[in-house]
Structure formats: C-alpha cells, structure tokens
Amino acid sequence: MNIHEYQAKALLEKYGVPVPKGAAATTPEEFVNALAQLPDGPVVVKAQIHAGGRGKGTFTDGYKGGVKLCPTRHDAREAASRMLGNTLVTLQTGPAGRKVQTVYFTVASSIKKEYYLAFLLDRTTSLPVIVASTEGGVEIEKVAHDSPEKIHKVFVDPAYSLADFQVRDLIFKLGFTGAEAKNAGKLIRSLYACFWETDASMVEINPLITTASGEVLALDAKISFDDNALFRHPEIVALRDLNEEDPKEVEASKHSLNYIALDGNIACLVNGAGLAMSTMDIIKHFGGTPANFLDVGGGATREQVVAAFKIILGDPKVKGILVNIFGGIMDCNVIAQGIVEAVREVGLKLPLVVRLEGNNVVAGKATLAASNLPLVSGDSMADAAQKIVKLVA
Numbered sequence: 001m002n003i004h005e006y007q008a009k010a011l012l013e014k015y016g017v018p019v020p021k022g023a024a025a026t027t028p029e030e031f032v033n034a035l036a037q038l039p040d041g042p043v044v045v046k047a048q049i050h051a052g053g054r055g056k057g058t059f060t061d062g063y064k065g066g067v068k069l070c071p072t073r074h075d076a077r078e079a080a081s082r083m084l085g086n087t088l089v090t091l092q093t094g095p096a097g098r099k100v101q102t103v104y105f106t107v108a109s110s111i112k113k114e115y116y117l118a119f120l121l122d123r124t125t126s127l128p129v130i131v132a133s134t135e136g137g138v139e140i141e142k143v144a145h146d147s148p149e150k151i152h153k154v155f156v157d158p159a160y161s162l163a164d165f166q167v168r169d170l171i172f173k174l175g176f177t178g179a180e181a182k183n184a185g186k187l188i189r190s191l192y193a194c195f196w197e198t199d200a201s202m203v204e205i206n207p208l209i210t211t212a213s214g215e216v217l218a219l220d221a222k223i224s225f226d227d228n229a230l231f232r233h234p235e236i237v238a239l240r241d242l243n244e245e246d247p248k249e250v251e252a253s254k255h256s257l258n259y260i261a262l263d264g265n266i267a268c269l270v271n272g273a274g275l276a277m278s279t280m281d282i283i284k285h286f287g288g289t290p291a292n293f294l295d296v297g298g299g300a301t302r303e304q305v306v307a308a309f310k311i312i313l314g315d316p317k318v319k320g321i322l323v324n325i326f327g328g329i330m331d332c333n334v335i336a337q338g339i340v341e342a343v344r345e346v347g348l349k350l351p352l353v354v355r356l357e358g359n360n361v362v363a364g365k366a367t368l369a370a371s372n373l374p375l376v377s378g379d380s381m382a383d384a385a386q387k388i389v390k391l392v393a
Helices: 005-014 028-036 073-083 140-146 164-174 178-197 227-232 247-254 273-285 302-313 332-346 361-371 381-392
Strands: 022-025 043-047 067-070 087-089 103-107 113-122 127-133 151-155 200-210 216-218 222-225 258-261 266-270 292-295 320-327 352-358
Touching: 005 022, 005 178, 005 222, 022 028, 028 073, 028 103, 043 073, 067 073, 073 103, 113 140, 113 178, 127 140, 127 164, 127 178, 140 151, 151 164, 164 178, 178 200, 178 216, 222 227, 247 258, 247 302, 266 273, 266 302, 266 381, 273 292, 273 320, 273 381, 292 302, 302 332, 320 332, 320 361, 320 381, 332 352, 332 361, 352 361, 352 381
Parallel strands: 266 292, 266 320, 320 352
Antiparallel strands: 022 103, 043 067, 043 103, 113 127, 113 200, 127 151, 200 216, 200 222, 258 292
C-alpha cells in the first residue's frame, strides 16, 4: 500500500524525522487556511499522486509541472488552482495520467546539498538494507548505472537492529561532519525505526538535504507498506486513497483476491502466485497477451471465484479467459462449481478455457461437463494456453 507525500511526512514527524513544514488542501477554499499555517517566504506547491516524476510531468490541459516553486502566496494559490482537479501525466502514470485531488503546500528550503536515502528489504539476503548516495535529487537507477561507486549499502540484522557503528560508517561515507553528522545520525535512526515498526516495504527520501545552518531534512518522502502486515496497523490503513488505485484491484482486495491489471486481452484466473506467473509466461510464449495477474489463493470459495469472474469481465480489454487450477489444498470441484455459477450469473459470451489438475479433479471435470456450458477443456497448461490464444485470435 502506498501513501501520499504529505501523509508520509506526517508519519515521519511522529518518529522525530525533521521535514519542512507543510499543509495539504483538497478544495480551493482550503488553500488560504493551509498557506496560513506556513511562515512567510517562498512556497512549494506539490500535486499529490502515487507516482514519481511529478516535477517533469505535464497536465492534460498543457500546464507544465506538478511541483512549483512560488515566490508569493498569490502565485501558490494560482499554481494550486491549476493542479487541483487536473490530470497529471508522468512517465510513471502512463498516458492516462492521474487526477490530482490533493495539493501540498510546503516551505521552500534553502538547499546546501542533496542526498539519496532509502530503507528497503533486500530479497537476496532477506535483510533490511539502507541504500544511500551523495547523488540525491535524481533517479537512483541512473546513479547506479553511471556511478555505482556512489551507491552505499548497509545491511541490518533484525536480531540486533541498526548498530551505532553502522550509522557512523554511513555518515562517514556520505561526508557528513560537525552538526550535520550529529543531525544525520538522529535522522537515520529515526527513519529506520519508522521503517521497522510500521512494517514498511520502502521508505525513500529523495532528496535528503542539508542547509547552511546544519539542518538535515527529508525534503521529499515516499513510503510503501507490506499489505500482509496492514492488519497490525489500522491507523495506516486509514491513510489508503482508493482514488489512486485501479477500481478492479480495490474490488479484488474486498474479496481477498490478489489482482493486478495488465494491458493484454486474455484474462487469467489461477491459484498460486507462482502458477499465475507461469500462466502469464506461457500465454506470451504462444503469442497471446495476459490481461491480468489474478491469484485466488489456495483455499478459494465459490463466492470468490464468482467475484473473480465479475472483476475480470469489468475490464473491457478482455476477449477471453483462461482458468488454470492445480489442486493441492484447493479442491478442483469447488473451483468448477464456482465457474459454473459465475458463467451462468454473468451470462458469459467470451471464450473460456479451463484446465484443472490435482485434488478432486475427476469430480471437478464432471461438474463442468454436466453444466453443458460452452467452455473448452485444456488437457495441460500448454494445451490450455494454445487453445485460448487461438480462440481470442
């Protein structure tokens, strides 16, 4: 789950991380009150969407930039008026863009130097890792490609937490001295506490800045959370902005389905993440394009299967459906009953290929055969993929 920058900074403040003072607004009427909370001086106006590259983005009406430095309050209100309710297109949003429903006013900081700092989970070592660089304010991928020696990593053993010597080593590698070093040390420890205690999958500060007075501030912040741990954090769940998510993915989450929309036209309904990825691969192998990743899990009910079909059919790009089930814990007959119920309820007109294998597969195939529904049976994963690709084509 992602949250907006203004929400991330509010969370960081609770952990003692220094951030520039800011205030959010969701209506033009709130602009004046939000700006009144800031001290005198230049203001930065930021469009709040779940995508990077805002500063280089363009709104659909031609207005340039989702991040604006404004010398006066009047300029800030004008910029916010142009952003709010408008659709911002960046490299990460795709051509459809994202509608801006919140703007964030923040104090313009006097920047001495910019850094990059992120807290992530390293998949290779299964350890938290701190990634830092003196090259902040730009895409970290570009830094890693062009100047890999400027990327510093610190792996943290959860059994011992972040050690003082690791913080000192990071401060040294980033070149902090004096008051900056002391402030950077406090900030790094606070950020790690936020990352660990909130079950975050990523806390990224880009840029982290220093000022002439020795302050170290999180100028921008992106935080993502592990969905599987959200049951422990209702206060974080309350920050979820459903307007930033695909409606089909939102609906899927209500039924405990793992769904991600893609750009193809062959929908997949599969049990198990690994099998789902293999199913998408084999569709591509035979010349098709998957329309989604949909994992119904190992213990799906008939109700979940029906819900999955309805979500799939909510995508106008879908021209065919491939059901690929391997029953381990899953009962193939439960899936078959769900398919029959779903097809009858929605009045399916699209090609449907079903491949069942494993636990109670004989009963499952018998249920499908007795339904007299216009579906095609796949004898194997490859056979099913070839059949649905051919039917859609």
